[in-house]
Amino acid sequence: MDYKRLGHTDERVPDIGIGTWKIPNDSKAAIDVIQYGIDDGATLVDTAEMYANEELIGKAIRGKDVFIATKVSPNHFRHDDVIKACNASIKRLGVKSIDLYQLHWPNHNVPIKETMSAMEALMNDGKIRHIGVSNFSISEMLDAQDALKSAEIASNQVEYSIFSREIEQEVLPFCQRSHISVIAYSPLARGKLSQEGSGAVFDTLENIAAKHSKSVAQIALNYLISEDNVIAIPKASSIEHMKDNINASGWKLSKADREEISNTSGERPSPLAGPTLQKLLKNTSFWAALMEKAEKRRKEKRQK
Ligand SMILES: NC(=O)c1ccc[n+]([C@@H]2O[C@H](COP(=O)([O-])OP(=O)(O)OC[C@H]3O[C@@H](n4cnc5c(N)ncnc54)[C@H](OP(=O)(O)O)[C@@H]3O)[C@@H](O)[C@H]2O)c1
Numbered sequence: 001m002d003y004k005r006l007g008h009t010d011e012r013v014p015d016i017g018i019g020t021w022k023i024p025n026d027s028k029a030a031i032d033v034i035q036y037g038i039d040d041g042a043t044l045v046d047t048a049e050m051y052a053n054e055e056l057i058g059k060a061i062r063g064k065d066v067f068i069a070t071k072v073s074p075n076h077f078r079h080d081d082v083i084k085a086c087n088a089s090i091k092r093l094g095v096k097s098i099d100l101y102q103l104h105w106p107n108h109n110v111p112i113k114e115t116m117s118a119m120e121a122l123m124n125d126g127k128i129r130h131i132g133v134s135n136f137s138i139s140e141m142l143d144a145q146d147a148l149k150s151a152e153i154a155s156n157q158v159e160y161s162i163f164s165r166e167i168e169q170e171v172l173p174f175c176q177r178s179h180i181s182v183i184a185y186s187p188l189a190r191g192k193l194s195q196e197g198s199g200a201v202f203d204t205l206e207n208i209a210a211k212h213s214k215s216v217a218q219i220a221l222n223y224l225i226s227e228d229n230v231i232a233i234p235k236a237s238s239i240e241h242m243k244d245n246i247n248a249s250g251w252k253l254s255k256a257d258r259e260e261i262s263n264t265s266g267e268r269p270s271p272l273a274g275p276t277l278q279k280l281l282k283n284t285s286f287w288a289a290l291m292e293k294a295e296k297r298r299k300e301k302r303q304k
Pocket residue numbers: 018019020021022046047104134135157158184185186187188189190191192193194215217218233234235236237238240241242244245
């Protein structure tokens with residue numbers, strides 16, 4: 001298993017973690033699969049209060065050395081609701097603190113400053129170790145970072161797979177430049193990849209997989225984690241799938257293979273090509289000011 005640094009933190013996380021959406025709270029079989037994954041190196045486990053399975057995840061991770069990530073739902077973004085939701089997740093998971101607490105989706109009905117002040121209070125109380133966001137655009141990430149007094153956004157969890165490469169336009173290059181980890185969700189296109197007949201992309205993946213004695217899923221996952229700053233969290237219901245996914249880490253597709261996949265699955269957008277990012281880079285004052293502030297804070301922390 002290869003490890004990557006989480007955002008600006010000193011934390012190192014595996015580049016293949018474990019997704020748990022749609023795993024029922026009473027699935028005993030899922031506990032075995034998750035524990036197999038953790039023991040085999042996939043020590044980052046991702047859940048959410050919305051998945052209604054935190055008790056099961058708590059059972060699966062008990063006594064294990066894991067990095068637990070969960071999410072607060074947008075309907076709980078008011079200050080006191082964030083605190084309540086976090087305490088409830090901690091209880092259900094049976095942990096002392098949450099390693100990565102993520103805002104599940106943006107909610108423009110609640111000022112981000114209010115939500116982030118609760119997130120920082122949780123951090124100061126030792127209830128959460130790192131703050132992440134999910135499904136955030138660049139401007140939403142900027143607003144979220146600006147709303148934080150001293151913490152830094154460690155990650156943005158967004159959809160990213162061979163069939164869903166939109167983030168390569170703007171969000172991914174922005175996160176890479178800003179050292180915000182990208183946690184790729186639905187990295188196997190929610191199972192679409194395992195269905196035969198997905199056309200040219202599937203044929204390309206199959207050819208490359210055969211050439212390297214890998215599975216199609218492994219090629220698809222490796223394509224994502226070959227990118228700097230990207231980790232992926234596939235969900236697996238069987239030990240066979242879990243094992244397969246974990247073995248997507250620890251090696252790297254060649255540039256030629258990556259290009260072939262990229263060209264078949266749609267023209268790869270040139271880095272920094274998207275209109276929002278271009279606009280932002282032309283008028284860098286806001287972005288530069290945020291980066292400067294962040295660098296200052298990091299320096300201060302290092303000096304302490
Ligand atoms: N932040 C968000 O808004 C958000 C949204 C969606 C998902 N997520 C997170 O991302 C995680 C992963 O995404 P996802 O669950 O949507 O879908 P996914 O991981 O892209 O795909 C899961 C599907 O792929 C199959 N699969 C897994 N490993 C395989 C392998 N090696 N070979 C062939 N098929 C394989 C699974 O089958 P089996 O189940 O039969 O193994 C399942 O049908 C979620 O569980 C959740 O933690 C976050």
